[in-house]
């Protein structure tokens with residue numbers, strides 16, 4: 001085993017079998033210790049924080065992507081300039097050769113709309129830690145013996161990505177073989193290689209997994225993955241069901257962003273925040289304190305500092321703790337991005353009421369199998385509902401939405417129905433989207 005693989009294996013073993021905090025108190029104490037060390041030893045290495053006396057995390061402002069990019073040079077500890085990093089990342093994307101680094105630092109682009117793309121930096125040591133923790137969290141116990149048995153066949157993983165990165169190449173070794181499929185090339189092109197590979201683990205966006213499920217059911221694909229991971233987008237109940245039906249295994253989720261490895265599905269099926277390695281402050285979005293935007297501090301990273309970084313995601317807490325007993329918070333769902341929250345005026349006041357994407361998706365699910373695909377776009381008080389559906393579905397959708405308006409106490413928007421159109425697989429899917437707020441409504445959480 002090379003030094004690289006050995007380091008990954010060490011992180012894997014520590015995460016999987018090392019002593020983990022057993023209670024919420026112990027977990028929080030562990031986080032406080034890690035944060036203290038991070039603030040004292042790592043933070044001053046970045047110009048941004050060099051002369052700042054920081055005693056507590058809350059002494060620092062909450063930042064977002066524009067701050068991270070705007071002060072890129074000052075927020076990394078290696079003196080890497082944004083223009084150099086961006087140039088390298090763009091060259092890699094254009095050539096589809098993702099191996100170049102700046103000294104040992106991998107540079108990647110986060111998916112985002114053009115002009116709003118983030119650049120992330122990960123050192124070789126961080127890459128190995130990330131790979132070890134990710135494998136420990138993502139690989140099911142049933143496959144672990146094969147990872148550790150030199151004479152067993154390697155675990156084969158099919159990985160569908162928008163862009164490859166040597167971040168992911170790090171995961172490869174003799175025990176685990178990664179095959180990367182370019183989402184840009186589409187599903188059709190991937191079928192022959194996928195058939196030949198016979199992957200044990202399938203990793204991709206929900207949209208991609210669903211497309212593969214359709215191929216499998218149509219008989220054009222015959223693979224038997226024992227583990228399926230959904231990444232990068234919201235995994236909706238309908239998608240999960242379609243994938244399970246086709247492959248016989250329930251997809252797990254990896255909540256992994258360029259800002260860090262934030263969450264994973266445990267063996268009991270609970271979706272946990274990765275709080276042993278990342279500090280996450282909930283910024284509550286509702287009075288009942290069920291939904292929040294995560295503010296992330298990754299105290300394991302030492303190159304590009306992610307400190308009180310607010311993600312644009314809406315997360316919903318589960319009602320009950322997970323049966324696995326982990327003290328890490330359990331999510332009911334990653335509901336979507338903040339710009340997927342729609343807003344309507346209250347029926348009897350000027351107040352703006354948020355309609356969370358999950359509520360809209362539930363309406364569509366309530367309309368039943370008649371609705372195969374949908375998209376809802378809010379344009380002020382007009383909602384464009386585009387459906388791929390059987391006749392009669394519209395009536396069901398109208399009924400489900402009327403119940404939603406009543407429950408939320410809001411003024412109903414005008415529903416404008418149209419036909420749903422398929423979009424390219426490599427584009428981020430957003431089934432619910434806010435294009436324009438209703439006039440004169442002040443919409444804040």
Ligand SMILES: [Zn+2]
Pocket residue numbers: 266267268269270271272322323324325326
């Ligand atoms: Zn659990």
